[in-house]
Every structure is written in structure tokens, then in C-alpha cells.
Amino acid sequence: MEHRDSRPDILLDARWLDTDGRRNVLGLARVAQEVVRRLPPLDRLEGGLPLLHPAEPVWLTGVLLARRPRLFYSPGFNVPPTCPTPFVFTVFDLIHLHVPEISSASKRLYYRLLVKPSVRRARAVLTGSEYSRRQIIEWSGVDAERVVVIGCGVAAQFVPHGDAHQPGFPYLLHVGNMKPHKNIERLIRAFTRTEDRDVRLLLTGEPDLRLLYLAADEGLGDRLVFTGRVSDAQLARYYRGAVALIFPSLYEGFGLPPLEAMACGTPVVSSTTTSLAEVVGDAAFPIDPLDVESITAGMDSVVRDDQLRRKLSALGLAQAGRFSWEQTAQLTWQTLRRALSKSSH
Numbered sequence: 555m556e557h558r559d560s561r562p563d564i565l566l567d568a569r570w571l572d573t574d575g576r577r578n579v580l581g582l583a584r585v586a587q588e589v590v591r592r593l594p595p596l597d598r599l600e601g602g603l604p605l606l607h608p609a610e611p612v613w614l615t616g617v618l619l620a621r622r623p624r625l626f627y628s629p630g631f632n633v634p635p636t637c638p639t640p641f642v643f644t645v646f647d648l649i650h651l652h653v654p655e656i657s658s659a660s661k662r663l664y665y666r667l668l669v670k671p672s673v674r675r676a677r678a679v680l681t682g683s684e685y686s687r688r689q690i691i692e693w694s695g696v697d698a699e700r701v702v703v704i705g706c707g708v709a710a711q712f713v714p715h716g717d718a719h720q721p722g723f724p725y726l727l728h729v730g731n732m733k734p735h736k737n738i739e740r741l742i743r744a745f746t747r748t749e750d751r752d753v754r755l756l757l758t759g760e761p762d763l764r765l766l767y768l769a770a771d772e773g774l775g776d777r778l779v780f781t782g783r784v785s786d787a788q789l790a791r792y793y794r795g796a797v798a799l800i801f802p803s804l805y806e807g808f809g810l811p812p813l814e815a816m817a818c819g820t821p822v823v824s825s826t827t828t829s830l831a832e833v834v835g836d837a838a839f840p841i842d843p844l845d846v847e848s849i850t851a852g853m854d855s856v857v858r859d860d861q862l863r864r865k866l867s868a869l870g871l872a873q874a875g876r877f878s879w880e881q882t883a884q885l886t887w888q889t890l891r892r893a894l895s896k897s898s899h
Contacts, residue, residue, distance in 0.1 A: 562597035564890060565623035565639075566590065569605050570630045581810070582646055585682075585706060585882070586629035592883035593890075597623065605632055611668060625677070625894045635671030642893050643672060644680040647807025647829075648689050655734035670694050673701075677893035680704050680886060682808035683829035702889050706808045707879030711790045714819035714871065719788075719795035725754045725779070726853055727796035727820075729789065729811035730803070732762045737802045737825075737843050739768060744802075744849035746772040750857050753797065754779055758789070793818035798856040798863065801825065802843040809833045813877055816870030821863045823852040833877075837869035 570586040590596070599621075603613045611634035618626055618639050626633070626641040633643040650661040673679050673694040679701045681687050687701045726745070730736050738757070742765060745755045754777045757765075761780040769778040784792065793799065799815035801824040809830045812822045816837060824834050825843035839856060842848035856863055 562621065562623045563894060564596050564625045564627050565618075565621060566596040566598050567626070567628040567630065567632070568598040568600045569602070570628070581807070582630050582644060584810070585644075585646070588707060588709070588879040589629065589704075589883045589886050592880060593887055596627070597621075605630065606664075611635075625890065627890055631669050631672075633672045633676070635668055635675065637672065637675065640677050640893060640896070641672075641675075642678045642680065642890055643676055645669060645673060645686070645690055646680075646682040647686045647805075648693060649735065649805055649807060651693070652689075653735045653805050676700065677896055678702055678889045680889060682706060683832050685829040685832065686807050702885065704882045704885045704889075705877060706810055706813065707877050707882050708813055708817040708874055709786055709879070711786055712793065712814045712817040712874075713790070714794070714817075716794060717791050719791045721754075721779075721795075723754055724750075724752060724797050724857075725756045725795070726798055726800050726857070727756045727758075727792055727815075728800050729758045729792075729815070730801075732757075732759060732765065735803060735805040737804050738762075738765060740843065740846055740849060741800060741802050742768055742772060742774070742778065744846045745777070745853065746774060747846070747850045748853050748857070750854075751777070753777075753857055755800075756781055756792065756796070758784055758792070789814070790818060793820045796820055798823050798839075798853070798866075800849075800853060801830070801838075802841060802849050803827065803830065804843050806830050806833075812838060813874055817874035819867045819871055821856050821866035822870055823849075823856055834870075835873045835876075837866065837873035839866060 570583055603610045615634045623639055626639050628643040631645050633641050650657045673696050681703055684703055687703050690701050691698050732738055756779045758781050760782055793815045798821040801812050803825055806829050812824050812834050815822050822838040824830055824838040826840050839852050841852040
């Protein structure tokens with residue numbers, strides 16, 4: 555009788571999936587959830603050591619030796635450099651190497667000793683944008699065809715029609731965390747200088763003491779509002795109710811909030827640094843994120859100009875239509891199938 559190899563074809567590191575139904579601060583978890591739900595069923599690696607635990611490379615090597623999949627797929631960047639099986643993994647950006655404020659010696663060492671060797675040994679590396687793809691190729695020296703841009707998409711709830719947040723005052727919205735590359739301090743200083751004093755600035759997330767002190771020093775009073783943590787359903791309402799989304803980020807591997815806002819028909823004022831030029835195209839009002847006056851001018855322009863808001867809304871809807879999670883999942887699956895085919899030879 556012919557022996558049938560019982561090894562799994564593709565083993566997914568399911569620890570990256572965000573299953574709590576809320577915004578996860580780790581963007582890769584959001585991408586992993588949207589992609590994996592659209593893939594055929596895969597064998598899953600669940601439990602064990604937490605992601606990025608110091609002992610995880612050794613533990614993961616042991617797991618792969620024991621299970622011996624034909625291909626290991628990680629939606630994150632945690633593949634050990636001595637991975638005993640063929641693998642595909644994800645390096646969405648190199649932010650920890652290019653933004654000193656959120657980097658550290660240990661993170662840089664992790665990328666040099668673990669991530670870079672993995673990039674060079676992987677069957678393929680998945681990433682979020684052409685900008686990140688170019689950075690990864692230059693940093694690692696890997697062949698260009700092995701780094702694949704899968705992009706991101708827009709969840710079904712981000713549409714123009716539906717309930718809108720109505721707090722009783724007009725507001726500009728920022729969506730994201732409070733890390734230094736999000737440029738919130740400049741945003742607050744720029745907002746202080748805006749013309750319309752009735753408009754408030756809403757920041758998603760919990761109140762940040764440092765930013766509250768800054769707002770007090772700038773005399774903002776109650777014009778700065780923290781929303782607390784919001785679900786995707788709530789976030790869609792915040793987008794739809796906003797005068798505009800303000801996104802002065804200094805660095806992004808992709809940039810989901812501008813895309814989600816455009817899909818809701820919300821005008822977007824955004825920097826076009828790093829990957830953001832690919833995401834917003836010509837559909838956002840461009841600002842210089844290093845120039846407070848430029849950020850202020852962007853906010854004033856969308857607040858006072860109805861025709862500009864209508865134009866940005868229409869352009870944004872068209873731009874958002876170019877992205878979908880189905881396309882991201884299809885590109886991922888095609889890459890996995892090619893890698894699996896190579897592993898069979």
C-alpha cells in the first residue's frame with residue numbers, strides 16, 4: 555500500500571489573529587484576521603508561548619520540527635532564522651529601524667539577528683506597500699521578486715450610509731495610537747491655531763496625560779476630546795460624523811484610517827510620507843507633517859470650504875474602491891500556493 559504523507563500542507567501561526575472584535579493596537583493582527591477569514595481552512599498553530607517572547611524562536615523551531623508542515627505561514631514577523639521548514643512570513647514595515655522614538659537596542663537586535671536572516675531564507679515575504687517593499691529589499695539584499703505587496707482593504711461596515719456620531723458640535727477626527735510617529739503633538743499645536751473655535755478635535759483612544767498637559771498649555775480647554783477605545787462599528791459612526799479625518803503621520807507601513815475614512819465618504823487631510831502617498835493618492839488634502847502651519851492650513855481649508863469637502867469625499871470614495879480585503883487575501887493565497895509548489899520539488 556502506498557504511504558500517504560500525513561504532514562499538513564500549510565501551518566498557520568494563528569496566534570496573530572485578533573479575535574476580540576475590537577481595534578487591536580497591533581496592526582498586523584487586524585490584517586491577519588481579515589486575510590485568514592478569506593483563505594481556505596488551514597492547519598493552525600495555537601497556544602504555546604506568547605508572540606515575541608524571548609524564548610519563542612527556540613520553542614517555534616521545536617514545534618515546526620515536530621509537526622513538519624510542507625509550508626509554515628506567519629502573518630507576522632516571528633519566524634526563527636533557522637526555521638526547519640519552508641516558510642512565508644510578513645514584514646509589514648521597518649518602522650522600528652526608522653523611527654528612533656519607538657525603537658530600542660533590543661528591537662534593532664531582533665531585526666538584525668532574527669528578521670533579516672528570515673527575510674533572506676523565506677520562500678516569500680509579504681508586506682503592506684510598495685514603499686515598504688523597497689525598504690525591505692534595500693535593507694536585506696533579497697531578490698525583489700520574493701517580496702510581495704498584499705496591501706490592505708476596507709471592512710464592510712465602512713460605508714457612507716449609516717448612523718453618524720452626533721456629539722452636538724462639529725469635529726475633526728484623528729484615528730490611531732499616541733506613539734511619536736503619529737505626530738499628535740504637532741497636530742494639537744496646529745489645531746490650537748485653527749480659525750473656527752467651535753470645531754473640536756477628537757482623538758480615538760484613552761486620555762493621554764502628556765497630551766492633556768500640552769492641550770492645557772495651548773489653551774484648548776474642552777476643544778480636545780478623547781473618545782476612549784472604540785469598536786469598528788462605533789468607528790464607522792465617528793468617521794461619518796466628522797468634518798474630516800486629520801492624519802499627519804510621519805511613518806506608516808500602510809495607513810488604514812485614511813482608507814477607512816475615504817470609504818465612509820469622509821474628507822481626508824493627510825501627510826503623504828512613506829506609504830501614505832499610495833493609500834490616499836490624489837484623494838486627500840496634502841499637508842507637510844513637519845510643518846505646524848501646513849497642518850493648520852489643511853484643517854482650516856476643509857472646515858471652511860464646503861465645495862472642497864464634497865470634492866475630497868467623491869475622490870476618496872473612488873480611491874477607497876481600489877482596495878479590498880478580498881484582493882489582499884487573494885494575493886496572499888497566490889503567494890502561499892507558489893511557495894507550497896516550490897516546496898514540493
